[in-house]
Amino acid sequence: MKGVRHYPGFLPLTILCLVVLYTPLIVVAVYSFNASTSITSWGGFSLRWYGEVFTGREAARFGQAAWNSITIALMAATTATVIATAAALAMVRGGPFRGRQASFALINLPLMVPEIVIAVATLIFFSTIGLRTGYLTILLAHITFCIPFAYLPIAARLEGIEGTYEQAARDLYATRAQAFRLILLPLMMPGVISGWLLAFIISLDDFIITNFVKGAGMETLPTAIFGSVKQGIKPNIMAISTLMLLVSVLFVTAAYLINRKGRQSP
Amino acid sequence: MRKLLLTWVFLASPAFAEGQLKVYHWFEYIPDDLVQKFEAETGIKVTIDTYDSNEAMLAALKAGKLGQYDVAVPADFMVGIMAAEGMLDSFTPEEMPNLGNIEPQWLDVPFDPGRKHSIPYQWGSTSFSVNRDVYQGDISSLATIFDPPPELSGKINVLDSQNELLILGSLYLGIPQCTQDREALKALNDMLLAAKPHWASFGSDIAKDVLVSGDAAAGMIYNGFSAKARAEGANVEYVYPKEGHVVWMDNVVLLKDAPNRENALKFMNFLLEPENAAAVTNYAAYTSGVIGVDPFLDEAIKTSPENNPPEGITPGVFAQACDEETQRLYDAIWTNLKK
Amino acid sequence: MAGPGRGTGSGDATYRALVRPLLIPSWLVIGILMVLPVALMAVYSFLTKEFRGGVIWDFTLAAYDQFFLDRGLFGDEPPRIEWTYITIFWRSIWQAVLATLLCLLIGFPTAWFIATRPARTRGIWLFLVTIPYWVNLLIRTVSLRFLLRDQGPMNEALMSLGLISSPISIINTNLAVQIGLFYSYLPFMVLPIYAAVERYNFALSEAAADLYASRWATLREIVLPVVKPGIIAGCILVFIPSLGAFLAPDLLGGAKTFMIGSLIDEQFRGSQGNWPFGAAVAMILMTLVLIVLLVYARAQGRAPR
Numbered sequence: 001m002k003g004v005r006h007y008p009g010f011l012p013l014t015i016l017c018l019v020v021l022y023t024p025l026i027v028v029a030v031y032s033f034n035a036s037t038s039i040t041s042w043g044g045f046s047l048r049w050y051g052e053v054f055t056g057r058e059a060a061r062f063g064q065a066a067w068n069s070i071t072i073a074l075m076a077a078t079t080a081t082v083i084a085t086a087a088a089l090a091m092v093r094g095g096p097f098r099g100r101q102a103s104f105a106l107i108n109l110p111l112m113v114p115e116i117v118i119a120v121a122t123l124i125f126f127s128t129i130g131l132r133t134g135y136l137t138i139l140l141a142h143i144t145f146c147i148p149f150a151y152l153p154i155a156a157r158l159e160g161i162e163g164t165y166e167q168a169a170r171d172l173y174a175t176r177a178q179a180f181r182l183i184l185l186p187l188m189m190p191g192v193i194s195g196w197l198l199a200f201i202i203s204l205d206d207f208i209i210t211n212f213v214k215g216a217g218m219e220t221l222p223t224a225i226f227g228s229v230k231q232g233i234k235p236n237i238m239a240i241s242t243l244m245l246l247v248s249v250l251f252v253t254a255a256y257l258i259n260r261k262g263r264q265s266p
Numbered sequence: 267m268r269k270l271l272l273t274w275v276f277l278a279s280p281a282f283a284e285g286q287l288k289v290y291h292w293f294e295y296i297p298d299d300l301v302q303k304f305e306a307e308t309g310i311k312v313t314i315d316t317y318d319s320n321e322a323m324l325a326a327l328k329a330g331k332l333g334q335y336d337v338a339v340p341a342d343f344m345v346g347i348m349a350a351e352g353m354l355d356s357f358t359p360e361e362m363p364n365l366g367n368i369e370p371q372w373l374d375v376p377f378d379p380g381r382k383h384s385i386p387y388q389w390g391s392t393s394f395s396v397n398r399d400v401y402q403g404d405i406s407s408l409a410t411i412f413d414p415p416p417e418l419s420g421k422i423n424v425l426d427s428q429n430e431l432l433i434l435g436s437l438y439l440g441i442p443q444c445t446q447d448r449e450a451l452k453a454l455n456d457m458l459l460a461a462k463p464h465w466a467s468f469g470s471d472i473a474k475d476v477l478v479s480g481d482a483a484a485g486m487i488y489n490g491f492s493a494k495a496r497a498e499g500a501n502v503e504y505v506y507p508k509e510g511h512v513v514w515m516d517n518v519v520l521l522k523d524a525p526n527r528e529n530a531l532k533f534m535n536f537l538l539e540p541e542n543a544a545a546v547t548n549y550a551a552y553t554s555g556v557i558g559v560d561p562f563l564d565e566a567i568k569t570s571p572e573n574n575p576p577e578g579i580t581p582g583v584f585a586q587a588c589d590e591e592t593q594r595l596y597d598a599i600w601t602n603l604k605k
Numbered sequence: 606m607a608g609p610g611r612g613t614g615s616g617d618a619t620y621r622a623l624v625r626p627l628l629i630p631s632w633l634v635i636g637i638l639m640v641l642p643v644a645l646m647a648v649y650s651f652l653t654k655e656f657r658g659g660v661i662w663d664f665t666l667a668a669y670d671q672f673f674l675d676r677g678l679f680g681d682e683p684p685r686i687e688w689t690y691i692t693i694f695w696r697s698i699w700q701a702v703l704a705t706l707l708c709l710l711i712g713f714p715t716a717w718f719i720a721t722r723p724a725r726t727r728g729i730w731l732f733l734v735t736i737p738y739w740v741n742l743l744i745r746t747v748s749l750r751f752l753l754r755d756q757g758p759m760n761e762a763l764m765s766l767g768l769i770s771s772p773i774s775i776i777n778t779n780l781a782v783q784i785g786l787f788y789s790y791l792p793f794m795v796l797p798i799y800a801a802v803e804r805y806n807f808a809l810s811e812a813a814a815d816l817y818a819s820r821w822a823t824l825r826e827i828v829l830p831v832v833k834p835g836i837i838a839g840c841i842l843v844f845i846p847s848l849g850a851f852l853a854p855d856l857l858g859g860a861k862t863f864m865i866g867s868l869i870d871e872q873f874r875g876s877q878g879n880w881p882f883g884a885a886v887a888m889i890l891m892t893l894v895l896i897v898l899l900v901y902a903r904a905q906g907r908a909p910r
Contacts, residue, residue, distance in 0.1 A: 003814065003820075004807055004810035004811050004813075004814055004820075004823065005721040005807060005810075006721070007714070007717065007820060007824070009714065010714040010715075010717055010718045011718060013711055013714040013715060013718075014714060014715045014718040014719070014730075016711065017711045017712070017714075017715040017734070017791065017795075018733060018734070020711070020787075020788060020791070021734070021737040021788070021791065021792075022737065023752065024745060024748035024749045024751070024752045024788070025737060025740060025745070025748055027748065027751065027752050027758050028744070028747075028748040028751060031751070031758075057298050082630075083630045083631050083634060084631070086626075086627040086628070086630055086631070087627060087628055087630070087631040089620050089623070089627050090620060090623065090624045090625075090627035090628045091628075093617045093619075093620035093621075094617075094620045094621050094623070094624040094627070095617075095620075095621045097621075097624050103628055103631075103632070106631070106632065106635050106636070106640070107631055107635065109635060109639055109640070110635070110639060112845070112894065112895070112898060113639075113643070113891060113894070114845060114846065114848060114849030114866075114890060114891065114894060115846070115849055115851075116849040116851060116865075116866045116869050116870070116887065116890075117643070117646075117849065117869075117887045117890060117891050118639070118642075118643075120646060120869060120873060120883060120884065120887045121639075121642035121643045121645065121646040121887070122638070122642050123329060123330075123873065124642060124645055124646050124649055124880070124884065125638075125641060125642035125645050125646075126330065127329060127330045128645060132330065132333070132334065133330050133331065133334075134334075140638055141638065143634060143638075144634055144635060144638040144639050147631060147634065147635060151631075163617055166617065166619075176619045179619070180619075201739050204741075205739075205741050205742060207741075207742065207743050207852070208851055208852075212873070212874075215331065215334055216288045216290070216313070216315060216331055216334035216335050217288050217313035217314075217315060217334075219315075221741075222741060222743050225741075225743055225744065225747075226743055227293070227316060229743075229747050229856075230293070230318070230469075230471040230472060231293060231294060231471045231472060231474070231475055232472060232474075232475030232476075232478075232479065233747060233750070233751050237747070241741070241744040241747070241748070244740070244741055244744060245740050245744070248736075248739040248740050248741070249736060249739070249740075251739065252732075252735065252736055252739045253732075256728070256732055260728065319875075319876065321875060321876035321878070322874055322875060322876070324657060324658065324878070325657075325658050325873065325874050325875065325876075325878050326874060328657065328658035328659050328878070329658060329873060329874070347657070351657070420774075426860055427876070428875075428876040428877075429876065448678075448679060451678060452678070455678070462861070465861065466777045466859055467777045467859030467860065467861060468859060468860040468861055469859070469860060479754070479756065480755070480756055481754060481755060481756075481776070590656045593656070594680075595678060595679070597876070597877050597879075598678055599678075600876070600877070601689060601863070601877070602689065604861070604862055604863045605689045605690075605692050605693055605862065605863060
């Protein structure tokens with residue numbers, strides 16, 4: 001039984017894969033605790049760069065950038081999730097209808113087109129209609145490319161829910177709205193939450209598009225970090241990176257646990 | 267739902283300070299203390315975005331950011347270009363009380379006669395530096411970069427700036443700027459292609475860091491940036507090559523449609539105070555164009571070899587703005603170099 | 606990438622009636638903020654460039670002429686094929702192909718290994734592989750740059766172990782870019798292959814083994830054809846973003862040569878300021894990607910379900 005599943009060498013390659021994925025992250029996390037100002041030598045353990053992040057010279061700039069990043073990600077993820085949930089209901093529960101293929105292609109278009117192309121097209125668009133680049137333009141661009149990331153988990157979840165639950169509710173004289181609110185929505189919630197988390201992280205992560213459509217004095221964390229690391233990697237950047245790493249890990253763990261819990265219930 | 271909407275609107279509206287100032291500036295070119303001093307004196311909140319080449323700044327402004335910034339800091343030739351493109355606002359001498367603090371030689375400049383749009387920020391030069399721990403030989407010629415000795419080959423960073431790289435290349439070959447001479451341009455093209463395998467990287471903002479960290483042993487660099495590399499512990503020597511070097515003056519310009527014109531004028535006037543101009547010089551290690559900065563300057567900056575070239579060096583040249591037809595040729599050479 | 610899915614049968618009367626209102630928000634948002642901009646970009650690629658950025662609304666083929674035809678440095682020679690940009694595209698494609706192959710080489714065994722774990726631990730392995738993907742790409746690229754530096758931790762470690770006597774120069778080479786792309790998109794390769802292997806019916810392998818097929822012959826002849834859709838999906842998910850990649854060439858490759866991404870960027874934010882040409886390059890890149898996707902969709906359509 002085990003024989004056909006086992007291939008010699010696959011375990012070492014898997015471990016190599018994980019080593020490659022994690023080494024740079026661990027190295028940066030370790031060096032963020034380096035007491036020395038120089039990144040090239042180890043000067044003992046210290047938390048000074050974490051202090052620097054919150055109180056240092058660049059604290060205000062990074063604080064503002066973090067605020068922008070988080071508020072944009074919150075709004076973009078929420079808006080995209082609402083839009084994607086509606087779309088998933090139509091696509092999965094709407095039966096066959098004309099334009100279903102086209103709608104699917106449209107919703108997933110932001111996944112198919114290379115980011116640099118989206119960035120350039122969006123910049124040209126905003127510049128042509130005369131919309132001043134700034135917070136709003138970043139938000140609009142983020143909502144757009146977040147939609148497919150929110151859509152995919154929601155649709156996948158919805159496909160796994162039988163129509164019989166709602167049917168039963170309807171038989172018991174629940175209104176359509178009640179059937180949705182009390183039965184379908186709770187059932188699809190794990191999908192909605194993972195879709196939202198995915199969209200949130202994707203928005204938080206974006207650099208290329210944001211860099212094209214951001215306005216004067218507007219930075220998000222990735223563009224602020226890019227501005228700094230271009231001149232060399234500083235220890236405080238490593239501390240910020242480690243903190244962001246921690247946030248990402250927390251989010252993914254949450255998404256993973258919610259999804260697993262959801263899979264067990266119905 | 268309404269609550270959600272309210273939160274949305276609240277989060278989307280930017281914070282309004284008493285007064286604002288939006289500065290578009292070179293990277294690592296203004297000390298934080300000075301910005302804080304200005305903020306404390308005036309109550310104006312300053313936001314600074316940075317760029318790494320004159321051309322990148324121009325491109326961003328043309329792509330919709332004109333009208334969002336109050337001031338920018340272009341070099342001499344770029345002031346001329348921006349003025350010709352109608353991107354600059356002008357001020358009267360009454361609006362700039364400290365205009366008289368400008369050194370006479372920087373007052374009536376060809377790119378802005380009589381200083382109607384701009385004030386001097388700092389001036390300096392562009393050539394190259396060599397880490398003397400790695401190479402002790404003769405470095406008096408631009409050949410150190412364009413036809414390097416084996417010790418330096420593969421350990422050179424050049425500025426990722428079309429304009430400055432092509433001018434230094436032209437100086438090395440003795441070709442005039444903005445030429446349409448076929449043979450000369452072909453020679454420039456061929457020389458750069460032959461030199462490229464010796465270079466490790468193209469980067470402007472990394473120019474100092476690679477010298478300090480040892481990732482590069484030589485590099486094209488600005489004189490003040492090289493002085494900072496030396497101050498940070500790299501044993502680098504900045505060279506005024508025998509073929510010549512690029513001289514530039516960066517200027518603070520008042521941008522057209524500046525959202526905070528009054529604050530911009532206050533800021534420019536502030537920068538013409540000798541004490542404040544000296545603060546910039548002490549930080550960036552170039553030379554200011556303001557009278558009376560001497561008492562405020564650090565001794566190390568005043569006497570730095572980067573700012574005090576030896577007697578008898580070949581004088582530097584200012585960059586010229588080429589016309590469209592000629593610029594196309596230089597663009598093609600640059601693309602060729604990077605293809 | 607899985608296609609629109611089957612939906613749940615004939616659907617639900619409630620949602621059948623609401624299809625339009627439910628879909629209109631996504632149509633509007635993506636239509637206005639994505640399709641319209643791309644269409645506008647297509648128009649821009651046929652406009653006349655304004656000196657130093659911007660466009661003049663006169664239609665011309667100049668941008669495509671510049672891309673495909675070489676009229677000499679001075680523009681007065683008879684047109685030949687322009688190799689400059691084809692070379693840049695070719696290099697980007699080649700880098701992306703190498704990165705994809707590297708991902709496949711490591712990603713397939715990893716996906717296989719994970720899919721054959723007991724259900725209990727499978728989730729944890731999968732989780733481990735996906736975490737790095739959720740860390741900001743910029744931070745991952747910078748970390749890699751830090752790690753690979755000539756005086757970086759990797760070289761120091763190897764030297765202190767006595768494995769090498771002088772630092773290996775990886776940074777600022779094409780190899781560094783490939784490692785960067787590989788590192789950026791590896792999870793994209795693992796996940797679809799994992800999904801395919803998980804669905805694979807191992808009875809097929811056992812049957813092959815009963816017929817004295819060797820392990821590797823079974824892998825080649827039986828497994829690969831069955832999990833091929835997953836492999837192809839993984840390759841596409843790695844290939845497309847690698848093609849337009851921007852950070853890895855800039856931060857790891859030393860920005861020495863243009864890649865498609867930096868070539869486009871240079872036209873809008875760099876010294877060249879040629880918007881129509883940038884738009885044309887973006888159009889050509891998008892066309893390439895769409896061709897790859899169409900070929901994929903047709904292959905999917907033909908594949909037996």
